[in-house]
Amino acid sequence: MILANLYNKVLGFFRQTEKEAEESSKDTARNRLRVVLMQDRTNLTPELMERMRRELVELLSKYVEMDKEALELNLEQDGDQVALMLSIPVIRAKDEEEIKAALEAEDEKEEESSEEENDEETKDNPEDDENLDSDEDSDKDEEGEDDSEEEIEKSDETKESGNN
Amino acid sequence: MSGRVIVITSGKGGVGKTTTNANIGTALAKAGKKVVMIDTDLGLRNLDLLLGLENRIVYTIVDVVEERCKLKQALVKDKKNPNLCLLAAAQTRDKSAVTEEQLKDICEKLKKDFDFILVDCPAGIEQGFQNAVAGASEAIVVTTPEMSAVRDADRIIGLLEAKEEIKSYKLLINRVRPNLIKSNDMMSVDDVVEILSADLIGIIPEDTGIITSTNKGEPIVNDEKSLAGKAYNNVARRIIGEDVPFLNLEEPQGVIAKIKKFFSGLKGKEK
Numbered sequence: 001m002i003l004a005n006l007y008n009k010v011l012g013f014f015r016q017t018e019k020e021a022e023e024s025s026k027d028t029a030r031n032r033l034r035v036v037l038m039q040d041r042t043n044l045t046p047e048l049m050e051r052m053r054r055e056l057v058e059l060l061s062k063y064v065e066m067d068k069e070a071l072e073l074n075l076e077q078d079g080d081q082v083a084l085m086l087s088i089p090v091i092r093a094k095d096e097e098e099i100k101a102a103l104e105a106e107d108e109k110e111e112e113s114s115e116e117e118n119d120e121e122t123k124d125n126p127e128d129d130e131n132l133d134s135d136e137d138s139d140k141d142e143e144g145e146d147d148s149e150e151e152i153e154k155s156d157e158t159k160e161s162g163n164n
Numbered sequence: 165m166s167g168r169v170i171v172i173t174s175g176k177g178g179v180g181k182t183t184t185n186a187n188i189g190t191a192l193a194k195a196g197k198k199v200v201m202i203d204t205d206l207g208l209r210n211l212d213l214l215l216g217l218e219n220r221i222v223y224t225i226v227d228v229v230e231e232r233c234k235l236k237q238a239l240v241k242d243k244k245n246p247n248l249c250l251l252a253a254a255q256t257r258d259k260s261a262v263t264e265e266q267l268k269d270i271c272e273k274l275k276k277d278f279d280f281i282l283v284d285c286p287a288g289i290e291q292g293f294q295n296a297v298a299g300a301s302e303a304i305v306v307t308t309p310e311m312s313a314v315r316d317a318d319r320i321i322g323l324l325e326a327k328e329e330i331k332s333y334k335l336l337i338n339r340v341r342p343n344l345i346k347s348n349d350m351m352s353v354d355d356v357v358e359i360l361s362a363d364l365i366g367i368i369p370e371d372t373g374i375i376t377s378t379n380k381g382e383p384i385v386n387d388e389k390s391l392a393g394k395a396y397n398n399v400a401r402r403i404i405g406e407d408v409p410f411l412n413l414e415e416p417q418g419v420i421a422k423i424k425k426f427f428s429g430l431k432g433k434e435k
Contacts, residue, residue, distance in 0.1 A: 037359065
């Protein structure tokens with residue numbers, strides 16, 4: 001009995017390691033390919049995804065308190081459809097006053113267009129422009145370019161206001 | 165007669181476009197169809213080699229376009245099958261020697277005399293690809309179960325979908341290695357089909373016979389025993405409209421594999 005048990009355990013161990021090794025190569029290929037194709041199809045580079053993630057964190061923080069580092073943003077494919085999957089670990093819901101305060105703070109920000117934020121944007125711009133320029137032409141891309149143009153306009157404004 | 169113009173393309177080089185072209189063309193001709201193959205890979209022609217016709221070429225597609233000969237004069241007849249013709253690419257010119265309009269025009273003219281016009285497309289997505297696709301209404305996208313080939317096939321499918329003239333495209337998965345798939349070291353046919361979400365027209369196993377058949381200038385569909393040859397013949401039958409099941413490549417072949425299978429069966433019982 002003991003021997004038989006031992007035999008099974010040893011056999012099981014080898015089967016397991018075998019299986020683990022087997023799964024890796026093909027599944028790695030498939031998963032890497034899925035990610036890269038999603039980027040190819042949408043023209044969303046990892047940098048743009050990270051930017052989107054940051055902007056979403058900023059936006060959602062006004063309404064809920066969440067684990068900012070754990071927010072996950074992924075493109076997933078289900079058949080022909082591509083979906084943007086967002087997973088947000090909420091720590092707690094903010095109460096009315098906090099939300100109000102956050103929104104008011106933002107309104108003020110918009111009016112003043114604080115210099116700090118705009119400095120950041122000017123820093124971001126050259127990078128993103130490069131990314132967009134290197135991509136092939138597509139509808140999505142054009143949208144992206146529109147975005148960056150808007151940002152350039154914004155940053156131009158800041159430069160002007162800075163000069164003034 | 166109004167022939168079907170099918171472009172055979174892949175994006176990535178070296179996945180077997182030209183081999184696929186030579187074999188499907190030969191198989192269609194053997195099935196009694198009148199077939200002409202156009203090599204549009206100007207400057208890098210190879211279809212003539214695979215068919216063993218390299219010494220018979222007098223005029224090329226560039227001679228036709230530049231009106232040094234009639235279209236019919238430039239068609240090279242196959243050694244064995246009078247139903248099969250080749251319009252060769254020029255080896256000394258580049259992709260700009262023929263335009264999209266000129267290729268469209270050639271395809272239109274050939275449609276009247278042939279059942280099938282197979283266009284061999286160069287690798288890449290530049291002008292050579294645009295030219296090759298110009299006259300076609302159907303496409304076969306050749307890929308292999310490798311990441312780079314699948315990625316490029318996805319790009320090509322995107323470009324084909326944007327072309328109004330292309331009414332349908334089918335996927336052909338080449339160089340499938342059942343042993344590697346079995347040991348999970350290669351993406352399976354299902355994986356590739358799922359990732360690209362395209363209809364399948366053929367699964368061709370990796371076959372060393374392809375190398376020897378290229379050496380001889382004799383397409384492998386002429387070899388009755390070859391599994392790849394059978395698979396290509398099946399592709400041709402599917403193109404004609406027959407309902408042919410895909411070959412079962414997973415089934416072990418040969419004595420050693422059978423013995424292995426027997427022992428793995430015993431192991432299973434021990435459990």
